[in-house]
Amino acid sequence: MATVTFDKATRIYPGGTKPAVDALEIEIEDGEFLVLVGPSGCGKSTSLRMLAGLEDVNGGAIRIGDRDVTHLPPKDRDIAMVFQNYALYPHMTVAANMGFALKIAGVPKDVIRQKVEEAARILDLTEYLDRKPKALSGGQRQRVAMGRAIVREPQVFLMDEPLSNLDAKLRVSTRTQIASLQRRLGITTVYVTHDQVEAMTMGDRVAVLKDGLLQQIDSPRNMYDRPANLFVAGFIGSPAMNLVEVPITDGGVKFGNSVVPVSREALSAAANRGDTTVTVGIRPEHFDVVELGGSAGLAKDAGLEVSVNVVEELGADGYVYGTARVGGEDKDLVVRVNGRQVPEKGAKLHVVPKAGETHVFSTSTGERLSD
Ligand SMILES: Nc1ncnc2c1ncn2[C@@H]1O[C@H](COP(=O)(O)OP(=O)(O)O)[C@@H](O)[C@H]1O
Numbered sequence: 001m002a003t004v005t006f007d008k009a010t011r012i013y014p015g016g017t018k019p020a021v022d023a024l025e026i027e028i029e030d031g032e033f034l035v036l037v038g039p040s041g042c043g044k045s046t047s048l049r050m051l052a053g054l055e056d057v058n059g060g061a062i063r064i065g066d067r068d069v070t071h072l073p074p075k076d077r078d079i080a081m082v083f084q085n086y087a088l089y090p091h092m093t094v095a096a097n098m099g100f101a102l103k104i105a106g107v108p109k110d111v112i113r114q115k116v117e118e119a120a121r122i123l124d125l126t127e128y129l130d131r132k133p134k135a136l137s138g139g140q141r142q143r144v145a146m147g148r149a150i151v152r153e154p155q156v157f158l159m160d161e162p163l164s165n166l167d168a169k170l171r172v173s174t175r176t177q178i179a180s181l182q183r184r185l186g187i188t189t190v191y192v193t194h195d196q197v198e199a200m201t202m203g204d205r206v207a208v209l210k211d212g213l214l215q216q217i218d219s220p221r222n223m224y225d226r227p228a229n230l231f232v233a234g235f236i237g238s239p240a241m242n243l244v245e246v247p248i249t250d251g252g253v254k255f256g257n258s259v260v261p262v263s264r265e266a267l268s269a270a271a272n273r274g275d276t277t278v279t280v281g282i283r284p285e286h287f288d289v290v291e292l293g294g295s296a297g298l299a300k301d302a303g304l305e306v307s308v309n310v311v312e313e314l315g316a317d318g319y320v321y322g323t324a325r326v327g328g329e330d331k332d333l334v335v336r337v338n339g340r341q342v343p344e345k346g347a348k349l350h351v352v353p354k355a356g357e358t359h360v361f362s363t364s365t366g367e368r369l370s371d
């Protein structure tokens with residue numbers, strides 16, 4: 001077991017002008033499950049490959065425990081990597097695939113057999129040990145790839161989108177299996193995905209990357225409740241947070257007929273930069289709907305009028321996709337409603353942001369202004 005440190009680690013590909021990964025700083029705790037997430041091309045795989053030793057580090061350092069591994073070859077880093085395509089040897093049995101790295105390392109046959117059988121038990125692969133990969137389902141191949149990493153008992157697991165070849169249902173069950181397996185083994189893990197739901201459900205902490213730059217690193221709860229900037233606010237959460245640009249007024253910002261409180265310091269910071277607007281963020285579940293009950297005492301014209309365009313009924317709840325007039329412009333909004341009280345298409349709703357559940361961001365820099 002070990003900590004992992006990215007210390008301003010930077011990768012500039014040959015011929016590139018701007019870094020694919022730019023001064024990445026992350027300290028991962030011993031035994032932690034850290035998820036790197038972000039859109040395609042943001043530098044997730046490059047970060048992981050730098051840690052694995054498969055990619056040169058052009059600035060900064062990488063440490064595993066107290067060891068500076070920045071310039072060590074992959075084989076000396078004590079890591080095991082699971083790739084998206086599994087990279088199984090087609091001509092070898094499951095057992096041979098799982099034990100291959102140990103065989104190369106000169107581990108005695110009976111020890112290999114014992115470790116492979118143990119991993120197979122953990123992964124529910126015992127009855128498949130003598131099969132070739134082509135006779136396995138996608139989920140079973142994925143588990144063989146996991147098993148190959150487990151038998152090596154590395155200090156760190158690295159996984160690059162290991163579920164992306166599985167169908168949706170299997171992806172959900174496998175992500176739970178991997179997360180619980182990791183907790184049982186207690187091996188420090190860095191897991192890469194572009195899927196924010198996967199990140200939020202699996203990680204002890206989540207690191208969001210964009211254009212090679214770390215945007216925020218936090219627990220899933222904090223990431224959701226206090227996104228550090230507009231990018232994270234829009235990226236984490238599905239359906240996405242509503243983001244609406246509104247004029248700055250005295251003592252707060254106006255959202256329809258509601259005033260969203262923002263600290264004076266934050267507003268003057270924005271005003272001092274010459275901004276005349278800020279961007280208010282409200283998650284779909286953080287509206288009270290005036291006309292659908294539950295908000296007694298609110299005036300009928302409170303908040304914002306939303307015209308319902310589409311209603312998505314999911315059983316427990318529903319999502320209203322509508323349009324509202326904000327600051328003289330039509331703005332698309334998503335509002336979560338009670339699944340038993342969904343409005344008709346074409347209806348008009350009045351929605352009020354729940355107190356304490358609004359986010360305010362600088363429109364110009366994107367940084368979070370509210371507490
Ligand atoms: N071998 C390479 N040579 C040059 N540029 C690369 C190479 N690999 C990746 N890149 C570029 O580096 C950036 C980050 O890529 P990558 O780390 O693969 O992103 P992600 O895994 O987040 O999708 C992208 O702009 C990509 O085009």
Ligand SMILES: [Mg+2]
Nearest residue numbers: 044045046160
């Ligand atoms: Mg990638």
